[in-house]
Amino acid sequence: MRLRPLVRVCLSTALIPQFRVEEYITVVIDILRATTSFAVALDRGASEIRPVRSLRACRAYKRLGYLTAAERGAQKVPGFDFGNSPYDFLAADLQGKKIAFTTTNGTRALWAVRHARKVVTGAFVNMSVLLNWLRQQDQPVLLLCSGWKDQVNLEDTLFAGAVATELEGDFRVNDDATLIAMSLYQMADHRKKYYLEHSAHFERLVELGMQNDVKYSLRRDLHPVLPYYQEGRLVNALSVPV
Amino acid sequence: MRLRPLVRVCLSTALIPQFRVEEYITVVIDILRATTSFAVALDRGASEIRPVRSLRACRAYKRLGYLTAAERGAQKVPGFDFGNSPYDFLAADLQGKKIAFTTTNGTRALWAVRHARKVVTGAFVNMSVLLNWLRQQDQPVLLLCSGWKDQVNLEDTLFAGAVATELEGDFRVNDDATLIAMSLYQMADHRKKYYLEHSAHFERLVELGMQNDVKYSLRRDLHPVLPYYQEGRLVNALSVPV
Numbered sequence: 001m002r003l004r005p006l007v008r009v010c011l012s013t014a015l016i017p018q019f020r021v022e023e024y025i026t027v028v029i030d031i032l033r034a035t036t037s038f039a040v041a042l043d044r045g046a047s048e049i050r051p052v053r054s055l056r057a058c059r060a061y062k063r064l065g066y067l068t069a070a071e072r073g074a075q076k077v078p079g080f081d082f083g084n085s086p087y088d089f090l091a092a093d094l095q096g097k098k099i100a101f102t103t104t105n106g107t108r109a110l111w112a113v114r115h116a117r118k119v120v121t122g123a124f125v126n127m128s129v130l131l132n133w134l135r136q137q138d139q140p141v142l143l144l145c146s147g148w149k150d151q152v153n154l155e156d157t158l159f160a161g162a163v164a165t166e167l168e169g170d171f172r173v174n175d176d177a178t179l180i181a182m183s184l185y186q187m188a189d190h191r192k193k194y195y196l197e198h199s200a201h202f203e204r205l206v207e208l209g210m211q212n213d214v215k216y217s218l219r220r221d222l223h224p225v226l227p228y229y230q231e232g233r234l235v236n237a238l239s240v241p242v
Numbered sequence: 243m244r245l246r247p248l249v250r251v252c253l254s255t256a257l258i259p260q261f262r263v264e265e266y267i268t269v270v271i272d273i274l275r276a277t278t279s280f281a282v283a284l285d286r287g288a289s290e291i292r293p294v295r296s297l298r299a300c301r302a303y304k305r306l307g308y309l310t311a312a313e314r315g316a317q318k319v320p321g322f323d324f325g326n327s328p329y330d331f332l333a334a335d336l337q338g339k340k341i342a343f344t345t346t347n348g349t350r351a352l353w354a355v356r357h358a359r360k361v362v363t364g365a366f367v368n369m370s371v372l373l374n375w376l377r378q379q380d381q382p383v384l385l386l387c388s389g390w391k392d393q394v395n396l397e398d399t400l401f402a403g404a405v406a407t408e409l410e411g412d413f414r415v416n417d418d419a420t421l422i423a424m425s426l427y428q429m430a431d432h433r434k435k436y437y438l439e440h441s442a443h444f445e446r447l448v449e450l451g452m453q454n455d456v457k458y459s460l461r462r463d464l465h466p467v468l469p470y471y472q473e474g475r476l477v478n479a480l481s482v483p484v
Contacts, residue, residue: 011394014257018392150260152253154418175442176396180426187429200417 007141007171009160009178013109014150024142026116027130027163028229031155032205033084034106034146035121035227036217037069040086042236043223045095049234051107052100061100067092069101074208086125086216098233109146110229116142119229120237124159125222129238131166133226141171143181154184154199155217161185249383249413251402251420255351256392266384268358269372269405270471273397274447275326276348276388277363277469278459279311282328284478285465287337291476293349294342303342309334311343316450328367328458340475351388352471358384361471362479366401367464371480373408375468383413385423396426396441397459403427 008024010016029035038049052058055070055077062068062080069082069089076083082092084103101107106121113119117139122130134141143163145156161181164173173179205214216222228237235242250266252258271277280291294300297312297319304310304322311324311331318325324334326345343349348363355361359381364372376383385405387398403423406415415421447456458464470479477484 011253012257014260015254015392015394018256148418150257151417152257152419152422154421157418157422175393176390176399177394179396179441180394180399180422183429184422184425187425199421 004170004172005138005140007143007164007167007173007178008175009143009145009157009164009181011145011152011157011177011181012147012150013105013112013144014147016112016144019142021113021116021142024116024140025118025120025134025137026113026142026144027120027122027134028106028109028113028144028146029122029156029159030103030106030109030146031123031159031217032202033086033213033217034071034101034103036123036125037084037086037089038101038121038227038234039123039126039223039225041089041094041099042225042227042234044089044092046097046099047235048098049227050098050100050232051110051234052102053107053111055102058100058102066098066100067094069099071103073104074204074210085210085213087213105146105148109144113144114229121227121229121234122159122163124218124220125216126225126227127162128221129224129226131163133237134167135170141167148200155202157181158185158188246412246414247380247382249406249409249415249420250385250417251399251406251423252384252386253394253399253419253423254387254389254392255347255354256389258354258386261384263355263358263384266358266382267360267362267376267379268355268384268386269362269364269376270348270351270355270386270388271364271398271401272345272348272351272388273365273401273459274444275328275455275459276313276343276345278365278367279326279328279331280343280363280469280476281365281368281465281467283331283336283341284467284469284476286331286334288339288341289477290340291469292340292342292474293352293476294344295349295353297344300342300344308340308342309336311341313345315346316446316452327452327455329455347388347390351386355386356471363469363471363476364401364405366460366462367458368467368469369404370463371466371468373405375479376409377412383409390442397444399423400427400430
């Protein structure tokens with residue numbers, strides 16, 4: 001009998017050195033808000049998103065004709081076209097546009113796994129597309145929670161737990177971090193809002209008046225796209241060959 | 243109104259750089275089996291336990307008259323007096339003896355937080371003593387899960403969640419890793435055995451015939467001691483001045 005592929009959870013970018021990422025299809029998760037907004041922007045027609053690590057690099061892409069999105073400390077940085085709120089991208093006409101994007105945690109996580117077998121990003125807003133695609137690939141999966149400045153966070157862990165729970169059956173689970181994330185999700189499933197309202201990051205965002213972003217980021221399957229990382233940029237694997 | 247002190251959880255030794263350990267009373271946790279066995283050995287009368295990182299250092303202490311305990315890959319290392327099974331220490335006469343002790347994860351975690359405000363070790367077998375002492379100190383607490391080779395594990399996370407749950411009320415919780423550990427404990431409380439039987443480390447120990455060690459490590463309050471780290475060694479803070 002053929003062994004099912006593994007699904008594993010990495011709870012923080014700081015724990016990535018434990019994993020041989022070359023062996024895994026890696027799903028980068030930054031629910032609040034980068035990977036949610038990646039899905040929105042690609043669904044709104046953006047042809048590519050280029051995650052960059054510094055504000056300086058982001059500005060440089062502006063001179064190359066890119067739109068630019070920049071967030072630091074949960075705030076839009078002045079002088080750029082967008083922050084990282086999903087509503088910034090919902091409101092914009094992005095058909096055929098390229099976007100350079102820098103955020104505190106999400107772009108850092110992407111960089112940390114750039115040598116993985118394949119890299120995609122996931123969020124509740126594109127969850128079913130992600131699950132279908134992972135099942136088709138039939139290869140080991142690593143779910144990377146970006147966290148908040150290397151700290152483990154609730155919303156990314158919940159989403160990783162949701163994905164692992166859905167994949168179990170077609171995939172194997174054999175490590176404790178994955179069990180922890182799955183347990184958290186299964187307990188929180190019907191109380192997701194309750195849970196997230198106790199999250200430290202949620203509190204920060206609410207203090208900043210961003211509760212609508214949080215609500216949006218918890219809705220499922222609004223944007224049927226799959227952000228796929230290729231040659232330094234994210235493209236929608238459902239509409240272009242990857 | 244006075245602000246209650248924080249209680250926080252660090253899910254892996256690899257995440258310690260995020261914390262200013264100088265500010266915290268740090269509780270090192272390695273349920274299977276180092277911190278369980280530390281409590282047993284001090285309760286059996288050992289006057290000190292000296293955690294050392296290498297087998298070579300452990301051997302050197304033998305020449306200084308210490309008893310020696312050495313574990314690698316969950317197995318006792320030949321040529322030393324003990325492994326790290328709690329039963330090794332239960333069976334021995336340790337009155338007034340000094341023990342040099344090297345293990346895969348627990349001693350590494352102790353080393354990582356040697357500059358903390360104070361360092362103690364915790365396990366289910368000395369949980370109530372630990373809780374009482376932490377309440378008396380009334381200072382910020384960091385619960386460090388040793389994990390397994392930097393990977394997050396179930397049993398240490400459960401114990402950290404148990405301690406945080408008990409301390410809440412007298413202490414504040416404000417980060418997501420602590421919420422995750424508390425949730426896991428609250429869900430698992432009545433199903434602890436079920437939970438641990440799904441843990442990866444548990445499976446390893448059962449394969450090695452060590453299920454009795456696991457059962458012992460999950461029992462509460464068998465050994466009313468508090469291993470306290472001072473000048474490179476653990477002493478029982480309840481019987482000697484610290």
